[in-house]
Amino acid sequence: MSISQAVEAAGNGSESEFRRGVMSCAPVLLGTIPYALVLGAQATQKGLSTVELSLMTGLNFAGGSEFAAIQLWTSPPHILLIVAITFLVNSRHLLMGAALAPFLRELPRRKVFPALFFMCDESWALGLADAKQRAAAGIGPAFSPRYYMGAALAMYLTWVAFTTLGALLGPMLGDVGTYGFDMAFPAVFLVLMRGMWKGFAAARPWLVSLAVAALVYLFVPGAWYVAAGAVSGLVAAWLLAGDA
Amino acid sequence: MIDMTTLLTIVLMAGVTYLTRVGGYVVLRNRVLSTRATAVMEAAPGCVLISIIAPAFVSRNPADLAALAITLAAATRLSMLPTVLIGVASAGLLRHLIG
Numbered sequence: 414m415s416i417s418q419a420v421e422a423a424g425n426g427s428e429s430e431f432r433r434g435v436m437s438c439a440p441v442l443l444g445t446i447p448y449a450l451v452l453g454a455q456a457t458q459k460g461l462s463t464v465e466l467s468l469m470t471g472l473n474f475a476g477g478s479e480f481a482a483i484q485l486w487t488s489p490p491h492i493l494l495i496v497a498i499t500f501l502v503n504s505r506h507l508l509m510g511a512a513l514a515p516f517l518r519e520l521p522r523r524k525v526f527p528a529l530f531f532m533c534d535e536s537w538a539l540g541l542a543d544a545k546q547r548a549a550a551g552i553g554p555a556f557s558p559r560y561y562m563g564a565a566l567a568m569y570l571t572w573v574a575f576t577t578l579g580a581l582l583g584p585m586l587g588d589v590g591t592y593g594f595d596m597a598f599p600a601v602f603l604v605l606m607r608g609m610w611k612g613f614a615a616a617r618p619w620l621v622s623l624a625v626a627a628l629v630y631l632f633v634p635g636a637w638y639v640a641a642g643a644v645s646g647l648v649a650a651w652l653l654a655g656d657a
Numbered sequence: 658m659i660d661m662t663t664l665l666t667i668v669l670m671a672g673v674t675y676l677t678r679v680g681g682y683v684v685l686r687n688r689v690l691s692t693r694a695t696a697v698m699e700a701a702p703g704c705v706l707i708s709i710i711a712p713a714f715v716s717r718n719p720a721d722l723a724a725l726a727i728t729l730a731a732a733t734r735l736s737m738l739p740t741v742l743i744g745v746a747s748a749g750l751l752r753h754l755i756g
Contacts, residue, residue: 437737439738440737440738440741441741443741443745444741444745461663462658462659464658464659465658465659465660465663465664465667468659468664468667469667469670469671472667472668472670472671473667473670473671473674474674475674477709478670478674482666482670489660489662489663490662490663490666492662492665492666492669495666495670496666496669496670496673499670499673499674500673500674500676500677503673503674503677503678504677505677505705505708505709506674506677506678506680506681507677507680507681508681508701508704508705509681509701509702509705510677510678510679510680510681510682510685511681511682511684511685511698511701512681512698512701512702513681513682514681514682514685514686515698517682517686518686525682526679529675529678529679529682530675530678532678534705534706534709538702538706541702592745592749593724593744593745593746593747593748593749593750593752594745594749595748596713596721596724596725596728596744596745596747596748597741597744597745598709598710598713599710599713599725599728599729599744600728600731600732600740600741600743600744600745601737601740601741602706602707602709602710603710603728603729603732603740604732604735604736604737604740604741605702605706606703606706606707606732607732607733609702609703611699615699615700616703618700618703618704619700619703619704619707621704622703622704622705622707622708622711623707623708623711623714625708626707626708626709626711626712627711627712627714627715630711630712630715631715638708638711638712639705639708639709640708641708642704642707642708642711643701643704643705643708645704646700646701646703646704646707646708647697647700647701647704649700650696650697650699650700650701650704651693651696651697653696654692654693654696654697655693
């Protein structure tokens with residue numbers, strides 16, 4: 414899948430919607446760049462070449478699974494282990510795609526399939542939050558493909574470029590956590606969640622997710638906490654919907 | 658520069674990742690959902706977001722927890738960019754002072 418196809422998937426004209434997507438993603442990029450540099454640097458320490466690392470971040474484009482894969486990387490790599498962990502870390506995409514699906518009904522599949530390649534936590538969250546706001550404001554269609562692709566492509570190009578730069582710079586980089594850039598992720602996600610807030614009762618599943626994900630993170634090694642937290646929250650939502 | 662086992666691993670990673678990206682859309686598209694299923698779908702985005710950032714809530718570093726509290730307070734009142742700037746600045750500053 415090429416970038417030009419993706420831009421085509423975003424549609425022609427209405428450049429301002431694309432730009433609005435790029436701009437809304439800008440704060441998130443601030444938090445992404447240091448992580449991308451660290452991933453690239455870690456990958457070279459594990460013996461991957463710059464080309465291999467760029468291929469991974471360009472074809473896979475899912476940072477969490479790439480961090481997990483690099484952690485587990487050996488020479489030669491355990492293919493099944495790494496692919497299974499990749500699936501587990503990214504299983505949240507199934508829920509994300511399902512949540513986005515109602516807003517994609519009016520789009521043809523030839524546009525949806527390339528666009529979904531670029532669905533990451535950030536582009537999904539921005540696109541969905543924007544669609545919900547537009548729906549609440551009575552703007553139709555609620556989902557803006559160009560806005561989504563603006564955010565998604567900004568994220569994609571930043572991710573691939575800066576992971577590659579990290580691999581080139583290698584171990585010269587220090588610990589980025591010192592500067593506080595990693596707090597950009599909780600900040601962005603908390604603001605997005607405020608936009609989805611519909612009162613405490615509707616937010617109870619979120620608390621279940623938080624508690625379960627935190628406990629699993631503390632006591633179970635690996636990246637299970639994301640899947641465990643998400644699934645627990647959904648089960649809670651299912652059960653709580655019964656007494657409404 | 659490119660090891661074949663490495664390439665195979667990367668291609669398979671990319672394949673399963675793409676399947677997760679289209680899977681939810683393909684399976685749930687054009688379905689009329691029940692009240693319960695709708696409740697689950699509405700809770701889903703928040704559940705995934707809070708799970709991804711859950712480790713920040715149980716950090717053992719007091720500077721990180723204080724910065725998260727400040728960020729959370731900012732997120733309830735301010736828009737995206739100021740919240741991010743406050744979050745990054747408070748984390749950087751508190752880690753420098755406390756951590």
